[in-house]
Amino acid sequence: MAAFFCVYTALLEKFLIFDYFLTRQHTIWMNGMYTDDQLIELIRKDGDALERALRHLNGDKAFRERVLQHVVRYGGSREDAEEIYNSSLVTLVSGIRQQHYAQKGSLHAYWFGICKGLCSNHFRSKGFKQLVPTEDEHALDTPNWETPDRLLLKEEVKTILLDVLSQLSEKCRELLLLWSKSYSMSEIAEALNYADEDSAKNRRRNCHLSLMKYLNEHPMIKQELKDLWNWKNTSTN
Amino acid sequence: MELEKYFDQLDAYHYGRLTGAEKEALESRLQSDPEWKEAWNLYRLSLAALELQQDATVRKTLEKIQQEKGRITPLNRRLMAVAAAVILIVCMTGSWWYAWENYTNQALYQANYSVPAEMNPARMGAGEAASTTLDRGLEAFQNKETEQAVEILETISPDNPEYENARFALGQIFLQTGKAEKAIQYLSPLTGSASTALAAKAEWYMALTLLQSGKSNECVEWLQKIASDPEHPYQEKAEELWRKMDNLWRKLITSFRGTTPTR
Missing domain, CATH: 1.20.5 (Single alpha-helices involved in coiled-coils or other helix-helix interfaces)
Incomplete structure (x- = not known):
C-alpha cells in the first residue's frame, strides 16, 4: 500500500509538475531563464545547447500568440501560423549563426521581423505549390516555393545534404560547420585541437576546396542544391 | 577546372578583404569569365550546403521538441x-x-467488552454492606482501590465456594487495567470450570483478553471454539467477532502494517 502511494505520487508529480515546467506551461517563469546573450551563445553551439535554446524559444506562448495574430491579420490559418513560426525559428538560428543579427534591438524584435518577412513571402507565394527551378544559374535567389525550410525534413533533401557532406572526413565536416557558424579560426583551432590558427586556416581551405570540387564533379547534386538554396532564400529574403 | 587557382581570391572577396580595385577587377571577371563565374557559384553553393545542413539540424531538433510537446497530456x-x-x-x-x-484489536475489544454482571456490586443492594470477601474485593475495585481489591480477592482460598468467582473477578480486574498476561493467568483455568456458565464466560473473556494483547490467532481459535457450540451463551457474539476479524477492513490494516494492528 505504501509502495503504491509512493509510486502514484511520483508518477503524478512527474506528469503534473515536472512536465509542466519542462513544456513551458509557465512561460513567465521559464522565459526569464536566459538573456538574449545567453541564447545567442547557446544557438551558436549544437547538440544540447541548441536544444535548450530551442526549447526556451519554442515554449514562448506569448510570442507564438503574437505570430498567430499577425498571420490571422493576413487572412492565414493556425496551420499557416505554425509553419511560419517554425520557419522563423530555423531562420532565427541561421541568422544568429551567420551573424546577420546585429544585436541592436532585442532578440525577440529581430525574431518577429523574421516572422513578418516570412508571413509576407508566404502569402505572396501562396499560389506556387510546385517546385519551379530557376533557369538562371547565377541568380540563386529566384522566388519559387511556399514553405521552404519544411523541405529540409524531406528524405530526398536530407539525402542531397548527406551526399554532399559525407564526401568530407568527419573532422573536415566538423571544421566547415563550425566555420559556417561564424566561429573564428582560433576558436576552431581550439575546438578541434589544431596546433594554431594557421593550421586551422589551411585545413579549412583544403576542406572547402574538397567540397567545391565534389560539387563541380556532380552537376546533378549541384543543381539540386542550388534549387534548395533558392527555396530557402525565397522565404527569408 | 582548377579551383585552387580561384579559391584564395574568392575567399578574400567573400570575407571583404580585397581592396577597392581588386574587388572591382574580380567582379568584372565574374561577369565576363565563365570559369570565374562557375568557381564563385561553387564557392557559394558549398556555403549553402553547410548552411542548409545546419538548418536541417535545427528543424530536426525543433520537430523533436514539438513532438514531445504533442505527447504531453492536455x-x-x-x-x-x-x-x-x-x-x-x-x-x-x-x-x-x-x-x-473499527477494526484494530483495541477497537474490536472495546466494541465487544462489557463488564460482566459478576463485577457489579449493585447485586448486593444499595447501601448494603459487603457481606463476603468477594463482595469486599469487588467493592474496593469499584472504589478504584485496585491493589486492595486484588489483595482481598487473593485471600479467598480454593476451598471457599466463592473461589472461582473471585478468580474470575481478578481476571476482569487485570483485563480492565490492561494487564492481559495476568488476566489470562486467572481466566485460563476457569475455562475448565465445572460451572458451565462460568466456563462459558471465562472462554469469551479469554478470547477478548487475547485480542487485547494482540494475540489474534489464539483469539480466533477461542472464537471458533465458542462459535461452533450452538448452546454457548456467547456463540452469536463470538461468531460476529470472528467474522469481523476475518473481513476486508481488518485485512487492509493488517496488510499495511505487516502485523496485527494493536493500535
Missing part, C-alpha cells in the same frame, strides 16, 4: 487526473480511517 486531462487522484486519496484515507477506528 491540461483538462491533467486536471481530471488531479481530480481522480484527489478522490482516490480521499477515499483511501477515509477507508483507512474507518478501518482504523
Whole structure:
C-alpha cells in the first residue's frame, strides 16, 4: 500500500509538475531563464545547447500568440501560423549563426521581423505549390516555393545534404560547420585541437576546396542544391 | 577546372578583404569569365550546403521538441487526473480511517467488552454492606482501590465456594487495567470450570483478553471454539467477532502494517 502511494505520487508529480515546467506551461517563469546573450551563445553551439535554446524559444506562448495574430491579420490559418513560426525559428538560428543579427534591438524584435518577412513571402507565394527551378544559374535567389525550410525534413533533401557532406572526413565536416557558424579560426583551432590558427586556416581551405570540387564533379547534386538554396532564400529574403 | 587557382581570391572577396580595385577587377571577371563565374557559384553553393545542413539540424531538433510537446497530456486531462487522484486519496484515507477506528484489536475489544454482571456490586443492594470477601474485593475495585481489591480477592482460598468467582473477578480486574498476561493467568483455568456458565464466560473473556494483547490467532481459535457450540451463551457474539476479524477492513490494516494492528 505504501509502495503504491509512493509510486502514484511520483508518477503524478512527474506528469503534473515536472512536465509542466519542462513544456513551458509557465512561460513567465521559464522565459526569464536566459538573456538574449545567453541564447545567442547557446544557438551558436549544437547538440544540447541548441536544444535548450530551442526549447526556451519554442515554449514562448506569448510570442507564438503574437505570430498567430499577425498571420490571422493576413487572412492565414493556425496551420499557416505554425509553419511560419517554425520557419522563423530555423531562420532565427541561421541568422544568429551567420551573424546577420546585429544585436541592436532585442532578440525577440529581430525574431518577429523574421516572422513578418516570412508571413509576407508566404502569402505572396501562396499560389506556387510546385517546385519551379530557376533557369538562371547565377541568380540563386529566384522566388519559387511556399514553405521552404519544411523541405529540409524531406528524405530526398536530407539525402542531397548527406551526399554532399559525407564526401568530407568527419573532422573536415566538423571544421566547415563550425566555420559556417561564424566561429573564428582560433576558436576552431581550439575546438578541434589544431596546433594554431594557421593550421586551422589551411585545413579549412583544403576542406572547402574538397567540397567545391565534389560539387563541380556532380552537376546533378549541384543543381539540386542550388534549387534548395533558392527555396530557402525565397522565404527569408 | 582548377579551383585552387580561384579559391584564395574568392575567399578574400567573400570575407571583404580585397581592396577597392581588386574587388572591382574580380567582379568584372565574374561577369565576363565563365570559369570565374562557375568557381564563385561553387564557392557559394558549398556555403549553402553547410548552411542548409545546419538548418536541417535545427528543424530536426525543433520537430523533436514539438513532438514531445504533442505527447504531453492536455491540461483538462491533467486536471481530471488531479481530480481522480484527489478522490482516490480521499477515499483511501477515509477507508483507512474507518478501518482504523473499527477494526484494530483495541477497537474490536472495546466494541465487544462489557463488564460482566459478576463485577457489579449493585447485586448486593444499595447501601448494603459487603457481606463476603468477594463482595469486599469487588467493592474496593469499584472504589478504584485496585491493589486492595486484588489483595482481598487473593485471600479467598480454593476451598471457599466463592473461589472461582473471585478468580474470575481478578481476571476482569487485570483485563480492565490492561494487564492481559495476568488476566489470562486467572481466566485460563476457569475455562475448565465445572460451572458451565462460568466456563462459558471465562472462554469469551479469554478470547477478548487475547485480542487485547494482540494475540489474534489464539483469539480466533477461542472464537471458533465458542462459535461452533450452538448452546454457548456467547456463540452469536463470538461468531460476529470472528467474522469481523476475518473481513476486508481488518485485512487492509493488517496488510499495511505487516502485523496485527494493536493500535
